[in-house]
Amino acid sequence: MSASETSAVRLGTRTGRAVVAAAVLGSGLTMLDGTVVNVALRTIxxxxxxxxAQxxxxxxxxxxxxxxxxxxxxxxxxxxxRRRVFVVGTVWxxxxxxxxGIAPNPEVLIxxxxxxGVGGALLTPGSLAMIQGAFVQDDRPAAIGAWSGLGSIAAALGPFVGGVLIDYAHWRWIFLINLPLAVVTVVIAQRWVPETRDPHASTHFDLPGALxxxxxxxxxxxxxIEWGxxxxxxxxxxxxxxxxxFLTVERRSREPMLQLGIFADRTFSAANAMTLLVYAALGAVLFFLTLQLQxxxxxxxxxxxxxxxxMTLCMLFLAAKGGQLGARIGPRIPMTVGPIVMAGGTLLLLAVGEDGSYWTDVLPGITLFGLGLALLVAPLTATVLAAAPDEHAGIASGVNNAVARAGSLLAVAALPVAVGLGGEQYADPVAFDAAFRSAMVVCxxxxxxGGVLSWLTIRNHVLTE
Structure with a gap:
């Protein structure tokens, strides 16, 4: 059954609500773990x-x-x-x-x-692809908007739910809570979500490229992480x-996992380079700030x-406004000003320390950081998608998603080494405080x-091409 044969779902119907619910619950699983694990690191x-390092x-x-x-x-x-792989990913x-949740030591937990992450890689693309494939074209923007907004609520609840579970139950429950949520997700998907697939999809999978x-x-x-x-x-x-x-295999493969030709567009390449910088800083700020506070x-x-x-509330209520602004004046200014505002918020967080006040030392910096992020995210996503040919929209979105996560990955790996933090110093207030301040300056x-790169490389007419 092809996507075109099942793209008849309307948003206001029971099936439409079920598709959105399954997609939100599935992606919410990954968002929940993404926001609560940093809170649990010191306790773990x-x-x-x-x-x-562990x-x-x-x-x-x-x-x-x-x-x-x-x-x-x-x-x-x-x-x-999409539904089948989404369900497999959710169960995984x-x-x-x-x-x-039952890991007896750090090695098993790692x-x-x-x-x-493997399960997340299966269910994350499917959560949006199910919406794209199932809904009639006129209802897709509203369905995607509902998915995005409800997903933001899941991310917003993450720190609260995680903190409650860690303080009043046990850190293991931040993982075990996924089990009932996954059961509900699978039941809804299997019962109400129609199956869709790309009838022109290749039967070849680029396993060498993935490996x-x-x-x-x-x-x-x-x-x-193990430097030295x-x-x-x-x-x-x-x-x-x-x-x-990897570059050689992708260049020579008839059906590569990554179409290297999309990087020939300067805007696409620049937007992804900027994504790498911004999300590296985002991942490192949240990693260091959570440990600094504890x-x-x-x-x-x-x-x-x-x-x-x-920060999450800024994203929830203002990210859509940032997208509207980018559509009206072009992405260059939001993608320039957003990271610079985030940089200002990061520098304000240098005030976080012993015997400080949340209202004067944490709130101003984290709010300014969130305002900059809300200004930036939607224009960035729109620019990446607009810069790629329509037939490569899926791969363009996937590349940007992967680049964002790789940025956070590399920053959390590299920055502790760069600021001289190692061993069990994350539990030493004096050592960690000094490292935190150096890390915030780097971020x-x-x-x-990232802001300067956007100003020099992003063209304002991209969104309307």
Whole structure:
């Protein structure tokens, strides 16, 4: 059954509501874990006696497999059915969450997080593709808007839910709570969501490309986190060789996972380079800020989770306005001003320390950071999609999604090393405070560089082409 044969669902119908609900619940699983794990890191470290490097892997193992395989996950959905692959991904994610919840040591937790990322790579592309394939064309924008808005609410609830579970139950429940949510998701998808697929999808899957992409990201991440170790130089060399091999395979393959030709467009390449800078800073700010609030400022897990809520609220209520502004005046100004505003918010967070006030030291910085992010995100996404040919819209979205996650992955791996943090110093208030301040300056510089890059390379007429 092709997408065109099933694109007859209306938004106001029971089936339409079910499609949106399944997509929101599925993507909400990945969003929930993305926002609560940082809150739990210090507690996990204490309970499992984990080092800083192991805590980095708890975060990065998930991002690594997700970023490496998300393009392949989208291809599998187009070929075998978006609902089918979405359901498989949801079940996989739930099983990996169970393993996270019962992990007896850091090594098992890291492995389980990598497996979670694989599940996320299967269900994340499908959550939006099911909407795109099932709804009539006139209802797709409203359905996507509902998916985006409700997904933002899931992300907003993450820090609160995670903090409550950590403070009043156990950190393991931030993973175990995924199990009932996954059951509901699968039941709704199987019962009401129509199956869609791309009738022209290739039967060939670029497994060599996926494996080489994983090796390239994995080698780089290992070298950065374990810098100074005996195997780190070999991992770095393996990563460089994997990048070269990946480019060669993708260039020669008749049906590559990544169409390298889309990077010939200067705007597309520049927007993705800017994405790498901005999301690297975003991932690092949230990683360091959450630990700073708990280790240095003495916040509970719940308080640390709620501290970033203003940023999420800015996204929830203002991101659509940012998209409207970008459509009206062009993306260049929002994509320039947004990162610079975020850089200003990051510098304000330098005030976070021992015996500080949330209202004067945390709230101004995190709110300004959120305002800049809300201004930036929608114009950035629209620019990436508009810069690619229509037939490559899916791969363009996948590339930008993967680049954003890779940016966070590499920043969380590299910055602790760059600011001299290692071992179990994440639990030492004096050592971590000094590292936090250096990291915030680096993040502000990355954001400012992203703003300058946008001003120099983004063309205002892209959105209307």
């Amino acid at each position: 470290g204490e309970d499992l006696d984990a080092s800083l 805590l980095q892997w708890v975060t990065n193992g998930y991002l690594l497999s997700l970023a490496s395989l998300i393009l392949l996950g989208g291809s599998l959905g187009d070929r075998f059915g 994610f739930a099983a990996a969450s169970l393993l996270c 492995l389980a997080r990598i497996l979670q 080489l992409a994983t090796l390239a990201l994995g080698g780089t991440t290992y070298a950065l 170790g005996d195997l780190a130089p070999y991992a770095a060399v393996a990563s460089v060789l994997a990048v070269a091999a 280790t240095v400022a003495g916040y509970t897990a719940l308080a640390a989770g709620l501290a970033s809520l203003p 502000a510089a990355l954001l400012a560089a």
